[in-house]
Amino acid sequence: MSVVLWLFATVAAYEFGRWLRKRTHSPLAQPVAVGIVIVAALLALSGTTYADYADATTLISFLLGPATVALAIPLYHQVARLKGMVIPVLVALTAGAVVSMVSGILLVRWLGGSDVLERTMATKSVTAPVTIALTERLGGYAELSACFAIVVGILGAMVAPRLLTLFGIRDPRARGIAVGAVSHGIGTARMLEESRVEGAFSGLAMGLTAVVTCLLVPLVASFLL
Amino acid sequence: MIVGLLWLLGCQLAGTAIVELTGLPLPGPVVGMLLLFVVLVLRRRDGEDDPVIQVGDYFLSHLQLFFIPAGVGVIAYLAFIRDAALPIVVALLGSWLLGLVTVGWVLGLFLRRVPAVAGTEGAPGEEIE
Numbered sequence: 001m002s003v004v005l006w007l008f009a010t011v012a013a014y015e016f017g018r019w020l021r022k023r024t025h026s027p028l029a030q031p032v033a034v035g036i037v038i039v040a041a042l043l044a045l046s047g048t049t050y051a052d053y054a055d056a057t058t059l060i061s062f063l064l065g066p067a068t069v070a071l072a073i074p075l076y077h078q079v080a081r082l083k084g085m086v087i088p089v090l091v092a093l094t095a096g097a098v099v100s101m102v103s104g105i106l107l108v109r110w111l112g113g114s115d116v117l118e119r120t121m122a123t124k125s126v127t128a129p130v131t132i133a134l135t136e137r138l139g140g141y142a143e144l145s146a147c148f149a150i151v152v153g154i155l156g157a158m159v160a161p162r163l164l165t166l167f168g169i170r171d172p173r174a175r176g177i178a179v180g181a182v183s184h185g186i187g188t189a190r191m192l193e194e195s196r197v198e199g200a201f202s203g204l205a206m207g208l209t210a211v212v213t214c215l216l217v218p219l220v221a222s223f224l225l
Numbered sequence: 226m227i228v229g230l231l232w233l234l235g236c237q238l239a240g241t242a243i244v245e246l247t248g249l250p251l252p253g254p255v256v257g258m259l260l261l262f263v264v265l266v267l268r269r270r271d272g273e274d275d276p277v278i279q280v281g282d283y284f285l286s287h288l289q290l291f292f293i294p295a296g297v298g299v300i301a302y303l304a305f306i307r308d309a310a311l312p313i314v315v316a317l318l319g320s321w322l323l324g325l326v327t328v329g330w331v332l333g334l335f336l337r338r339v340p341a342v343a344g345t346e347g348a349p350g351e352e353i354e
Binding site for chain 1: 230233234236237240250251252253254255257258259260261262265266277278280281282284285287288289290291292293294295296297298299300301302305306309311312313315316317318319320321322323324325326327328329330331332333335336344345
């Protein structure tokens with residue numbers, strides 16, 4: 001029974017999160033964040049361990065795999081937009097991925113964080129399913145890296161458009177790509193509200209960053225970890 | 226529906242098999258994503274009624290649901306987070322901001338030479354939650 005119970009609770013908490021987002025239009029009200037808070041509270045109240053909950057919900061977690069594969073679809077729909085700027089975009093995304101990973105690792109080290117925290121911090125700019133897979137491989141805490149990814153996603157949705165304007169980045173293509181590169185799906189949803197060009201480029205950057213980061217992780221790890 | 230699911234699972238399976246056979250340092254589903262991309266480009270068939278695109282778009286529209294179980298795992302790390310609050314907050318914010326600005330500036334430098342309309346035509350972006 002506990003399998004059905006926790007599956008139901010998880011989907012219901014997610015649906016409540018979607019309802020809340022629709023009502024409040026707040027970037028803080030991400031269905032995943034609302035779902036995590038509600039489920040965590042239910043686990044604490046019922047005295048259920050996380051291991052039991054994770055076992056009960058493997059059906060949901062499993063779908064991360066096919067959903068990651070499906071990221072090819074927005075990439076396929078939007079790839080024609082890159083005509084004439086493939087190289088600049090790939091250079092920018094590579095630079096961004098390297099800066100993001102290296103600065104994440106070095107800031108943790110500088111402030112006295114542990115080795116496992118460095119490994120958990122490294123890939124948080126990538127969409128959560130890929131972050132989870134990469135962090136497992138690196139030997140970090142996969143669940144924590146998923147939360148880091150959610151936090152930077154929400155951060156992007158809340159302040160990225162204003163920050164980009166502050167830093168004088170006004171080209172809608174550059175804005176979309178910058179947000180998709182560091183705030184993945186949650187940032188992309190926000191950029192779709194700004195304009196469809198920004199949203200499309202953000203979605204494109206999210207998929208490309210996942211691939212670029214996967215390729216760069218072994219390199220960064222061999223130098224820094 | 227089922228045909229679309231088969232394509233997604235098939236690509237994931239093929240991607241995972243390739244990773245296991247070759248020892249590529251990539252997650253299987255990411256290789257699966259590249260394979261599906263190649264399949265989509267080769268087929269050149271992209272109606273709204275295409276089963277892969279229908280199922281895939283549906284999965285993506287609820288991507289956030291699928292990582293709730295992983296995210297709930299944060300409860301096992303609350304003490305860890307408290308002990309390392311400073312490096313976590315500074316590294317998270319700092320590296321995020323540096324990444325954002327790097328991509329924006331690098332691209333801004335290049336795009337001055339690309340016509341301002343390039344890439345801005347066409348269908349709106351897909352909704353990814």
